[in-house]
Amino acid sequence: MASTSPSVAPRKADALAGSGPRRSRAEARSRRGAPRRGGIGWRGRVEVALLSGPALVVFVTFVIFPVILAAYFGFFRWRGYGVPTDFIGFDNYRWILGDPYFRAALAHNAFVVVMSIIIQGPVALGLALLLNRKMRGRSLIRVLLFVPYVLSEVIVGTGWRLILQPAGAFSAILEALGLDKLAHWDWLGSETIAPWTMMMILTWKYIGFAVILFLAGMQGIPEELYEAGAVDGASYWRMQFSITLPLLAPTVRIWGFLTIIGSLQLFDLIYIMWGPVAKFTGVSTMATYMVYEGRESNAYGYGNATAVILFIVTFTCALLYQRFVLRRDTDGALTGGR
């Protein structure tokens, strides 16, 4: 993640340590006492331990350690009882990668990643531009647009499943609009249509998050630039293209990062809406594959190996994205400790 930070942090550290009279007094004290390593004295180090210790302990215990355990379990044939003993090396991985259903799930994840960016990005940008204008009723409109994002996947999934079922509300609305042919489509069950239905729901659900991020980014753009633009006689659209969009680019790139990761980990909505039939309707994901072929089939080693593959895929995508896209944001929130 933070490829630049190790070289930058010490420089900043020196600058900080040299500032203010209190620092130099503290340094003088620490020079006599403990050897000065971080430049903040023993007292500073105790403070660092007290402040960051609890977060580190919780994080390592419940995030890092289980991930490492998953990698370990992935090498066993294991039903989840007792200690895993049946070591089978990379067999789980061979089976997973050879399973057409897993490859299909991987392809579905890739589809979600690409489509999320292509569909949600422009729509969210448009909405954010719209909501960034000063107009009456703006805060109400904002709150209403964020409603789908706030609701849990369970609620959303339950609702959409009922709306989209054959001869359900969606079909009735299409019929009322005179689109009889569309009304008879099997929105949830057809392998060709269901992936697009899924994209429609995902866009509906997560567009609010993109809009929130973009709005926040737009608020960080100095007002003076628009005033200068107005003085030069630039039109509204001209200003959006020449000021807003370029300055919003770092925010868009961070959104892209979060969207890619989120798309690769997609689970709740699919599990609620399609359940075990997901793999027959073209909407299974690596995560649903992991749960159904792993835990629900009592094949814990297999499930953990799937989790590891899911992690490797996510990690690779994140690193590539960071290397080729986020790198431009020298000061981006995700690029490192600075």
Next chain:
Amino acid sequence: MAGKNVTYHTVSGRVRRGSKTQWGSPAVYFCALLAVAVCIGPVLFIILGGLRSNSEFTTSPAALPKAWKWSQYVEVVNSSDFWGQFSNSAICAVFTTTGVVALGVMASYVLARYPVKGRGAMYALFAAGLMFPLTVAITPLYLMIQAMGLLGTKAGVILPQIAFQLPITIVILVPFLRAIPRELEEAAAIDGSSRLGFFWRMVLPLSVPGLVTVAILAFVASWNSYMLPLFILSDTANYTLPLGVAAFATEHSVDTAKVLAFTSISMIPALVFFSIFERRIVGGLTGAVKG
């Protein structure tokens, strides 16, 4: 309080809202209303569906309620299941939020303000957590929670939730804390304040907007979380609302209207909570996405 707000605005370099708000053009309103309709249409279907009778769903799937059966809502509100799940969700969300904010702001303060070695590596560790989905860790996590004797307890849900919410919290808070001017720290030092004193008396009050943002994100994430409680909580008495909704939907799969009534009521808390704080979220993220 007013003084603090003023400082915040200079910190984030932004004063928003003109003195008078105008009406936008009709085209703008048309687009906005269209978007709003798409966004809340399905939600309205759920809410109104809870007022219909089951036969209406087959005869006219997309119509307004004819029966207006408020009794279905009353039934949900009077059921002990709902309130049990509601309080389970509330307890999990409150403890998760408190834990994340407390641990997150302390660690972020170190990452933003202490010139220690290994700070970059520590930030990288937390930020890498964004790529460690709960999905990957869920099975080992389940076994760990079992070994700790926390299976089926709220603590077994709360602790991992805190851990998995820490990365995004820290990624948002670090730039926020870093934006507090160094002059303030120097002034505090001259007045004899230690780093911890500065943290307690200046950093915490100044970072309230950022804290509110991460608190809301943590609260909503916990309120809506499904996968972790699904694995950890097996006893229906301990179910949180999302599990309750899923179970109710399976149990009463023929009684569509009742399912929708239950679903509608369960979405109210998150909606209310979010509408109150919506503006704060955008304000708090401003510091973060600017970097």
